[in-house]
Amino acid sequence: xxxxxxxxRVVLTPEHVELRLVxxxxxxxxxxxxxxxxxxxxxxxxxxAALARLPWGIGQALAITLSFVLTWAYHxxxxxxxxxRTWGKRLLGxxxxxxxxxxxxxxxxxxxxxxxxxxxxxxxxxxxxAACLLDRERRRLGxxxxxxxxxxxxxxxxxxxxxxxxxxxxxxxxxxRVLRLIRHRIGLAEREFLLALCLRADAxxxxxxxxxxxxxxxxxxxxxxxxxxxxxxxxLVRDLTAILFSDEARLPALR
Amino acid sequence: xxxxxxxxxxxxxxxxLEELLATADxxxxxxxxxxxxxxxxxxxxxxxxxxxxxxxATANPALLGYLNELAARGYRFVYRGxxxxxxxxxxxxxxxxxxxxxxxxxxxxxxLAAAATFxxxxxxxxxxxxxxxxxxRDLVPAQFFTESPRERVARxxxxxxxxxxxxxxxxxxxxxxxxxxxxxLLAFSLGALTILGGYWILFYNGVVLGAVAGLYLLDxxxxxxxxxxxxxxxxxxxxxxFAGAAGLVAGHALWLPGRLSRGAALRRxxxxxxxxxxxxxxxxxxxxxxxxxxxxxxxxxxxxALKVGAAAALFAALVVYLFAARRGEx
Numbered sequence: 229x230x231x232x233x234x235x236x237r238v239v240l241t242p243e244h245v246e247l248r249l250v251x252x253x254x255x256x257x258x259x260x261x262x263x264x265x266x267x268x269x270x271x272x273x274x275x276x277a278a279l280a281r282l283p284w285g286i287g288q289a290l291a292i293t294l295s296f297v298l299t300w301a302y303h304x305x306x307x308x309x310x311x312x313r314t315w316g317k318r319l320l321g322x323x324x325x326x327x328x329x330x331x332x333x334x335x336x337x338x339x340x341x342x343x344x345x346x347x348x349x350x351x352x353x354x355x356x357x358a359a360c361l362l363d364r365e366r367r368r369l370g371x372x373x374x375x376x377x378x379x380x381x382x383x384x385x386x387x388x389x390x391x392x393x394x395x396x397x398x399x400x401x402x403x404x405r406v407l408r409l410i411r412h413r414i415g416l417a418e419r420e421f422l423l424a425l426c427l428r429a430d431a432x433x434x435x436x437x438x439x440x441x442x443x444x445x446x447x448x449x450x451x452x453x454x455x456x457x458x459x460x461x462x463x464l465v466r467d468l469t470a471i472l473f474s475d476e477a478r479l480p481a482l483r
Numbered sequence: 484x485x486x487x488x489x490x491x492x493x494x495x496x497x498x499x500l501e502e503l504l505a506t507a508d509x510x511x512x513x514x515x516x517x518x519x520x521x522x523x524x525x526x527x528x529x530x531x532x533x534x535x536x537x538x539x540a541t542a543n544p545a546l547l548g549y550l551n552e553l554a555a556r557g558y559r560f561v562y563r564g565x566x567x568x569x570x571x572x573x574x575x576x577x578x579x580x581x582x583x584x585x586x587x588x589x590x591x592x593x594x595l596a597a598a599a600t601f602x603x604x605x606x607x608x609x610x611x612x613x614x615x616x617x618x619x620r621d622l623v624p625a626q627f628f629t630e631s632p633r634e635r636v637a638r639x640x641x642x643x644x645x646x647x648x649x650x651x652x653x654x655x656x657x658x659x660x661x662x663x664x665x666x667x668l669l670a671f672s673l674g675a676l677t678i679l680g681g682y683w684i685l686f687y688n689g690v691v692l693g694a695v696a697g698l699y700l701l702d703x704x705x706x707x708x709x710x711x712x713x714x715x716x717x718x719x720x721x722x723x724x725f726a727g728a729a730g731l732v733a734g735h736a737l738w739l740p741g742r743l744s745r746g747a748a749l750r751r752x753x754x755x756x757x758x759x760x761x762x763x764x765x766x767x768x769x770x771x772x773x774x775x776x777x778x779x780x781x782x783x784x785x786x787x788a789l790k791v792g793a794a795a796a797l798f799a800a801l802v803v804y805l806f807a808a809r810r811g812e813x
Contacts, residue, residue, distance in 0.1 A: 285650020346672035
């Protein structure tokens with residue numbers, strides 16, 4: 229279980245399906261905020277330029293009022309009317325959802341954004357950032373109050389054997405005996421598991437990856453009767469997966 | 484279960500759901516039509532069951548992630564709130580005519596607690612200054628001590644710095660109310676997150692006001708003080724108290740939810756927060772505009788008695804607006 233997994237919030241839908249919401253991290257939220265701040269700044273500048281033609285006092289009063297409204301309404305509008313995504317959040321694949329996984333209401337969005345005044349202190353979201361780091365679900369104070377979460381949306385990565393990369397040149401498992409055992413002893417679920425393990429191995433921390441690969445490798449050493457002491461757990465797992473998913477060695481029993 | 488066969492047999496349905504959801508994001512519900520919505524709900528349920536099936540059959544993170552995402556999108560559409568649609572103008576009218584006062588009356592206990600805290604602070608500040616004027620220096624921020632109240636009154640009465648045009652008044656007013664709204668949002672946030680912080684900020688603001696009032700009284704220029712602070716203060720100070728009270732309402736839901744879950748208590752408080760915060764913001768806009776213009780008029784332009792009278796009238800109007808029942812109320 230990686231840290232991201234433990235942090236996720238599980239929502240049970242009326243269909244009795246668990247939906248998993250993965251809270252977004254501090255860095256991506258911060259970048260999204262930077263983008264949003266830039267957008268608001270650009271609009272404010274355009275507004276000021278447009279209002280410069282009016283008489284001084286009226287133009288200034290309008291500029292102050294409108295830029296104030298823009299600063300606060302920007303977040304409200306996008307959170308409620310654009311399915312929880314400001315432009316910055318859209319760019320980074322983030323979304324604000326309510327604690328039940330539903331879209332925000334106006335009321336929730338207002339409560340969330342009213343606390344922005346506090347989260348923003350002392351400079352650019354110092355308080356909010358600290359709250360984010362301390363909270364298990366990476367919520368700033370506004371999220372805490374409105375019961376909302378900023379979630380990271382899964383990027384649609386195609387999980388295909390093509391992503392395994394080039395197999396090792398010499399695959400010591402490619403013997404008649406081992407191939408026969410693979411065909412008989414490794415089921416579909418295990419096949420999926422091995423593929424997932426290989427594809428996600430790069431995302432694991434070094435020592436965790438080593439331990440996991442050794443553990444899985446040891447199980448298959450027994451299962452397939454392999455007693456080559458020089459074959460590391462990771463190489464064993466990768467060779468095995470390469471055989472299972474390589475086209476020339478499609479195992480008919482599994483189709 | 485053969486995952487690849489499962490994927491290839493279901494993929495058309497998933498893609499259809501994706502397309503329907505993308506359309507639903509763009510067009511309003513009535514344009515989508517009953518047929519397409521029914522189809523969307525059907526596909527959403529299928530996807531849910533596919534997700535459950537896939538979870539029990541595989542650990543493939545891409546497949547599970549994709550289905551989880553798709554089901555979550557469908558869930559957000561199918562179970563989103565919404566409810567009755569009203570014409571925007573009518574909704575705004577109803578909101579300010581009924582919902583704002585109703586929220587204040589519903590939460591009157593905490594509104595009273597906030598007001599009492601503020602007044603207690605004012606009394607403490609006032610008494611401390613009357614007791615010993617030197618206390619004022621400890622209670623009031625230093626920037627107020629560039630000159631004595633009497634000197635200040637004299638300078639202003641000589642009309643050296645004047646706000647004499649509509650434009651200046653508007654500009655000043657806009658700066659004031661944007662600033663005041665930010666301050667009241669801060670008071671709200673502090674109360675909401677810590678409860679005690681909310682009481683403290685109300686108390687402290689009261690102390691400052693009371694101390695300044697005490698200093699002006701000791702210098703014998705109390706009428707000036709009432710005439711210059713009264714007209715906008717009659718609205719502005721209650722608005723700050725209201726924002727603080729909204730913070731207390733939120734804080735109670737967050738920290739003292741009682742027998743409800745925290746989320747449920749917060750959701751129940753949301754309509755009150757919404758009405759109280761927007762109500763306070765509106766009051767602050769009006770107060771800012773008054774502060775930028777009417778409050779700045781000297782005795783030569785408007786007799787002070789009139790200004791103080793206007794202050795009393797504004798305060799009375801506010802109380803009637805918020806706390807008196809009215810006809811046509813739902």
